Amino acid sequence: xxxxxxxxxxxxxxxxxxxxxxxxxxxxxxxxxxxxxxxxxxxxxxxxxxxxxxxxxxxxxxxxxxxxxxxxxxxxxxxxxxxxxxxxxxxxxxxxxxxxxxxxxxxxxxxxxxxxxxxxxxxxxxxxxxxxxxxxxxxxxxxxxxxxxxxxxxxxxxxxxxxxxxxxxxxxxxxxxxxxxxxxxxxxxxxxxxxxxxxxxxxxxxxxxxxxxxxx
Ligand code: AMP
Numbered sequence: 564x565x566x567x568x569x570x571x572x573x574x575x576x577x578x579x580x581x582x583x584x585x586x587x588x589x590x591x592x593x594x595x596x597x598x599x600x601x602x603x604x605x606x607x608x609x610x611x612x613x614x615x616x617x618x619x620x621x622x623x624x625x626x627x628x629x630x631x632x633x634x635x636x637x638x639x640x641x642x643x644x645x646x647x648x649x650x651x652x653x654x655x656x657x658x659x660x661x662x663x664x665x666x667x668x669x670x671x672x673x674x675x676x677x678x679x680x681x682x683x684x685x686x687x688x689x690x691x692x693x694x695x696x697x698x699x700x701x702x703x704x705x706x707x708x709x710x711x712x713x714x715x716x717x718x719x720x721x722x723x724x725x726x727x728x729x730x731x732x733x734x735x736x737x738x739x740x741x742x743x744x745x746x747x748x749x750x751x752x753x754x755x756x757x758x759x760x761x762x763x764x765x766x767x768x769x770x771x772x773x774x775x776x777x778x779x
Pocket of ligand 1: 626
């Protein structure tokens with residue numbers, strides 16, 4: 564059975580960056596990016612879009628039943644020969660139960676949780692520095708940008724994510740701290756918990772991730 568993984572960690576730990584690096588390295592996998600899927604839904608000016616947008620802007624979790632259905636629908640299209648990498652999911656015991664039920668139903672391996680550990684101070688620094696292109700959704704570091712307004716890739720307007728603003732950052736951290744202990748305990752008890760020092764350079768973190776996800 565193909566081994567699956569969850570890339571987990573504080574907001575700002577580098578989950579998306581590392582997953583994008585994995586894609587560029589040529590490693591093939593099925594990416595379940597719940598935050599990205601939700602941002603696409605939130606961009607729609609519909610009652611559902613507005614509801615999702617409001618939850619996200621305040622740093623709260625979006626309705627768990629809705630997210631479960633979203634994940635289930637997404638996995639239905641997964642190529643069973645490729646490893647699945649979950650990004651930003653699951654974030655609670657409830658979501659873990661839901662995901663494991665889907666894995667059993669679809670005959671998928673229960674994923675290993677790979678936790679990128681960074682300090683809260685570093686997470687705040689990275690999130691407040693993050694800018695995102697309103698068009699192509701690429702992430703950038705504000706301090707490293709030559710032009711603070713325009714996307715380096717497509718020229719689109721750069722914006723700060725609503726949930727990267729200080730009020731929302733605090734609730735996202737509180738939520739993470741609240742869930743982390745039980746989530747870690749669950750995966751440790753399954754023998755499926757790995758920790759990586761996320762304070763190391765992007766390349767060093769990537770090397771560790773590759774050594775885990777690439778079958779020998
Ligand atoms: P992310 O891009 O992973 O930081 O997620 C951004 C926001 O999307 C979070 O602050 C939540 O509001 C929402 N979100 C992401 N993943 C989940 C999830 N597994 N369950 C519920 N809401 C989520």
